[in-house]
Amino acid sequence: MKKVLIMLAVPRCQFEQVLPEWELVYPxxxxxxxxxxMTKAADVDAIVTVYGNKLSNEVIDAAPKLKMIANFGAGYDNIDVEYATKKGIVVTNSPDPVTEPTAELAMGLMIATARRMGEMNTMLKNKEALKWGxxxxxxxxxxxxxxxxxxxxAIGKALARRAVASGMQIVYHNRKQVDAATEQQLGARYVPLDELLKSSDVVSLNVPLTAVTKRMIGERELALMKPxxxxINTARGPVVDEAALVTALQNKEIAGAGLDVFENEPIIPDALRELPNVVLMPHLGTATHETRGEMSLLVAENIRCFFxxxxxxxxIN
Incomplete structure (x- = not known):
């Protein structure tokens, strides 16, 4: 009987359905x-990791039978993929289920920030003085x-569809320009990053965390944006230089921010908490009942296919 170790208590029934002959090592x-x-990895064939939770190389070394790491999440910066590859371990992720809910939250943060929903909600609930008129x-x-x-x-395109339906115009920056048919469908125009920052009323970050994208939005980039x-950041916290963002917000260099991710989660700087023009969420981009079940199903399918x-x-490797 093959054995899979599931690091966190994600939905279990999908694993039982897809892998009925497997032993589930479940917390x-x-x-x-x-x-x-370190103890339980000793005889497992696969490990299910969860985004935001580091799988150390020490644990990988403690699993001599390990053939596969199946990540519960689209982003896989919690895994040393290069190290796993050197050891002949296949790594997978689960991107498809996260697309629509993450785009949905990004759209929600855009509306909540621009329409001051977070600020007004806080004032009313705290019974602060608020004049109506x-x-x-x-x-x-x-x-x-x-x-x-x-x-x-995928997430950027899903967000573009929502934004177009809300009457917005779309420009984008990407490693590669998307095909003409997609541009036409979304009414989207490719521009260099600096032009995007200078001309946009809302900037949404929808990139993976890599060596290239780490702190891609810093003091210089924020200074290019309109006051x-x-x-909006629903990507990864380290994509933004958080200290530079705090300064830009405090100095009113930009009008506000909607953040689902942070540089040192779950630590959030007090300055961000105190700014009225910032809407904060605790990394909830994919956090729906439906999405979690779909993610477990896809992770289990990746394991079933490989074995x-x-x-x-x-x-992904």
């Missing part, structure tokens, strides 16, 4: 500790505004 609490992983508490509409999408992958513009001699649908 009785929320997650396995590092020491528990026709010309008070004004905000910004997204209709007719330009959205600059940095990273036109009336908003920054049946087939090519896993989401192999």
């Amino acid at each position: 009785s609490n929320e997650f396995f500790t590092h020491d528990e992983l 026709v010309m008070r508490n004004l905000s910004t509409t997204l209709v007719g505004k330009q959205l600059g999408i940095v990273g036109m992958g 009336s513009a908003y920054l 049946n001699g087939e090519t896993p649908p989401n192999r």
